[in-house]
Structures are given as structure tokens and as C-alpha cells.
Amino acid sequence: MSLIVTFLGKGGTGRTISAIATAKKLATEGKKVLLIGQDSSPAWGMALGTTPATEPQEISLNFAAMQLNSAVLLENSWEQVKQLESQYLRSPILKQVYGQELGILPGMDRALALNAIREYYQGNKYDVIVYDGTGGIDTLRMFGLPEILSWYVRRFRGVFSESDIVKTLSPFVQPVTGAILNTTWSANDITSSTDNPASQMLENGTAALNQGKVMAYLVTTPDPAAVATAKYLWGSSQQIGLGVGGLIVNQGTIADDVSADFAPLSVASVPKFDGDNWQAIIDKLPAMDEKLDVPKPTEVVMAERKIKVFLPGFEKKDVKLTQYGPEITIEAGDQRRNITLPPAWRGNSVTGAKFINGYLEVSVG
Template identity: 25%
Template structure:
């Protein structure tokens, strides 16, 4: 099973690229599912098929290719209702109005959770060789992909450590707390979410999963895509390709040859200006994402809607052979190495600079922040007995040095 997620700034052709990749894969003999986590729900429009009427079930688009639109209420309904009823009872005890309590207990991120759970179900039990995920625009995707680890972390702290003891002491504990304690069904629902989120995180950070960035060769879009690559790496995800969409005829060839003057003779000033800008943009893309494959997709003569038009775009992305889509990826996540002085924790953060980075040690955890994105890393047992001795970012790699804490780990 291979999973490829597509994301990018809104309006760059992300959905079209994901759909074209899925069509290319299916016509190359790869049994493929394409699904969307984007609230815009434009995947069906791109494929030219109706997905809403399927009630959250995959729809066969053509032999070897199915598409899926996610239905959050169908996936989350009963398990969340159990927890919501408990929260309503707690808020009622505190004297909060029923209508207000109902609003307060709506599950934030319900569509994101539903998307993740459905992706896990399709990966683990679906008949697919490839699952292509059309993700929401960049900010929502980063929130989506960070959710499993973050939610599992919070659920670890929410679940009572001594569940059996709480059941035994429920009446006395409830009286002491002044609010009702969770019933076993509530704890079971939360425990189930915790387990499923950990399973989702294993899928997202495994060697079968990668992210592909979709962009257009414009300065604002490229800048956001650079930040996205750094943020995805912070959360432990691998970007294995960049797709540059809507390239005018002539711009790609000129940028490859690094000869912008080749298009200067074009009589149309409007096209000349765009060709020159796109050439510069393609150069910046290749410099920014050095080491990653860059796929250049042409601006087609008509909007690619329907499988035949998407097949044409898919061939422009990678030809007729789709087996390359199944190649595993190599994850370069967090590593810890022993040194003469102690240990070094290494985390790849491409394009990151020290000025963008924030580090904080909190008990057995290390908080790493890049811009507005933050990840909580639970330190391995050896590092929990160490203190931070310094950190640096060089050539896109964060290194944090640890030395043994002599109060808990005396030097021999």
C-alpha cells in the first residue's frame, strides 16, 4: 500500500493534480483510490462524477479507479455523542445554559478527525495499491497532519491513569469533585480515539506515505511552499516531490536552459511578461527545493475536467508508466546518537534558520517551534536524564546537544 498526499496554497491546482495522478496510476495498472479532505469538495467536479450520493462509500470512476467523499457525521456520530453527553452533564452541574453547553461541546476539527479515520480504514482494509489524498489548502493540511500526534498526546493526559480505581471510588470521588465522573463508555470512546490516532500517525510517518507540494511559479506561492516544507519536516513527514502547475509554453524550456532572452522576441508583451516571470519562478523553485524532483505541468488549452482530460495531464506529470508512484520513501525523522560528551538529537528542518526556531525543555519533553507551528517531542529515556547543552541549525538540520544530568546520572 502506498499513500500520497497532495497539498498547496488554495487555487494552485491541487485537486486537479491529485485527480490526474490517480487517473495516471489506475490506467497504469495500479488499483487506486482518490479521496478528498478538502472542505471545498471539488474532487467530484474534477473527475466529472457525483460523489455525494454515495454516503461515504467509494464510487468506481472507471476500472481500477475509485473516488471517495468523506462524511464526518457518519464516521464520528455515536462515539462522540457518548463523550458529548458526559460533557453536557458536567456543564449542567456547573449551571451553564443548555444551549450554550451544546455549542461548547461541539467537536472541533470533526472533519479532520473523520478524514484521518477514513484514510486509516482504507489503507488498512481497502483493496487498493495506492491511496491518493487531495488535502485541504496548506494551513488546514498542516493542522490535519499534526492532529494524530497532538491528539494522542492530549488523550494520554486526559485518560485517568487508574481507571479501575475510579470505578471503585466513583460515588465518593464524584462527591469530592462536585461533578459527575466519566462512565466506562466515555473512557472507552476516548481510549478508542487514542488508539486510532496512534495508528494514523504510524501510517503518516511510515515508509509508504509521502506528501507532494503543488504550486505555481509565483513568488508568494513559492514562499509559502518553502515554509510548508519546513513545517511538514517538523512534524516528521516526508515531501518527495514538487509539482509546478500552469506553465506557459516556452517558459519551462527557457528556464531549463537559463536563457530568459529566448522569449524576448515574443511579440505579445503580456505573454512575454508572464514567460519571463515564470522562468524566474522555476529557477527559484529548483533552487529552493534542491534535492527534490520537480515536475513541471503545462497550462493546458482547456480546463482539465473528466478522466480523459486528467489522463492527458497525468501523462505530462510522469508519462504512462505508473509504477514509480509505488516506490517507497525514505524517512529522515528524529534520530539520537551517542557522542563523547553525551547525546545529539537531530531533526531535519529544510530551509529553516535559527531565527525562525524556538526550543523549550519541559520535564521529559522538548518543544520545538518553527514560526507558528509547534511540535512536542517526548524524549527517549536516555535524554530524559540529560540536560540541554546547546542547539544549532545548519544546512536544514536541527541538532540539540544533551549532556548527562549528574544529579540523576552520575558520570562513571
């Protein structure tokens, strides 16, 4: 399976330059690399030095790049949906709606991008996929979609199973999910409480984060606002189980006391890009490997009956904790995370929580 690398930080800190330099670095090390850009404007291609296509295009040895276009992704999926609808419904209702007419609803671009990344990830053609997204909360929400959808499926499974709409459209669920998500879901898969392809797909997405197959790097400049944003995104990334491998400081260095705030992350200072000399940046980039020892977002300590949640950048006053049956919900910043108690602890309640060295330690009685 591929390793997916992405970059988090305030706009203007050099995320795109870091992403391109990383792709070049890994390619020269002999890894097959696919660079995926979310920005559909000409600026992204100008930074790359070529006009990328909407499909992988070879840039140099071991290095391919592509530029996501949400309208194209939606249009392609929509045409497949229409063809399948005509096969499964006697009176197709979508035949007069064309993919070229569809607009991108809020959040749809994230789902389309995640599905595209997933397909290349599962294709095993590339050793590393470098994703240059928006670099903020939107990127985190995109990678957190599998866990969020899994929670919704669990919570609303009973409602779905009794829904007349689901019953009516059940013959249509499988072909549509096959076209859009490249899987074989059926209505029963969604409503069943037992193991099924739908649940397995969502669990695989969550596992990819938890097993270190997706890695993020924080990007900042010495500017205090950029540093604060990086720290906030570090804590927020833990809410979706995304590991952070290090901090990249563009255009200068940060003070030792600020650097200490990011411990135990490694800090790499890279020079300002002059528009030509990529090697100067490549030489300063941190080592990027899925075997990096990074703090685990969540750790269950069975012997002490504790759950330790790593939340750097937050304080206890910033965190809200609630419990609903076997699930603990942790709210920090603009993110929520649901943690299911181990089977041995089911029926027990949270008895306390305290903040120690960036960790929220939750005790279960």
C-alpha cells in the same frame, strides 16, 4: 497496508488536478486507488468529471472515488452513539438530540476525515489512497492529530484518572469509542500508564507517518507567493513527521535558483490543464512510491548525542526550543512538535542548538 498520498500548496495552484491525475496514473499502473475529496462543493465533482457519492464509487478500472461529507459522517456516528447510550445508561440524555441537528464544530471535520481515511487504510482494499484536502496547515494538523492526542493523553492522564466525570461515564467510554473510532477503548485504557489499545492506536497513527506510509507532494505555480507557501508547508510538514516526496510546478517552470531551494526534492513541471487532456499531466507527474528516499524529519545520532530535525524553509530565528523533562518541544511557524529523548539520555539537558543546511541540530549533554 495502503500508501496515503496528499498534496500541499496555496489555493489555486492545481492541487485537485494533481490529485485526480495522480489517482488516474496509479490506477493505470495496476494499483487499486481510492480518491477521497474533502471539498463537499460541486466544484470537486466537476473537476473529476462525475458526481461522487459519500461512499467509494467505481470510476474506472482500479479507480474509485468518494467525496467526504462531514455532516453525514457525524450523523452516522451520532446515531450509533445514541443506540449504545440507551444500552449502557438507565436514563439516556441524548435521545432527544438528532444527528441531523448537529453542527460541525471547528476542527471536527478534520477528526471525522482522519477517521474515515484510517478505516479505509486499515481495510487493505486499496493499494493507494489519494487524499485531496485543503492542502494547508489544516491538512497537516489533521495528519498530526495522533501525535498531538498522544501528548495530551500522557500529560493529562493523572488528571483524567482522578476526574469524577470520567469515573461516572467510564461504562460509556468503551461503546462510544467503538462506534466512533472503530476501536475498543475503555476509561482504564485512557488513564492507564501501561500499554493499552488507546495508546497503541495513537502510536500506530504516528508510526504511519514516520514509516513513510503517508506521503505529501508540494504543489505550486511560478508565482512567488505560491512558491513561498510551498516552502513554508514543506518545513511545517516536518513538524508532524510527514515526508515530502517532491515538488509539482503547474502552469510553467520556476527559476533554477528557486528550484535549488527545494533540494533534494525532485521537481516536476506539468502543463496547465485544458479541461480534457489528463494524459499530458499524467506523463509529467513524478514517480510516487513509498520507497522514495526522502529526508527524514528527525534523526537521532546516538554517537554524537544529537537530534537532527529537518526544517526546510525556516531559519534559526524562526525556531523556538524548550525542554520539559525528557521531552523537547520545537516550535516553528504555526506548528509545535514534541520529541522524547532516548531512554539512555533521560535526565540530561539540551546543551546547544544550531542550524546547518536546513537541519536544526540539538545537542544533549
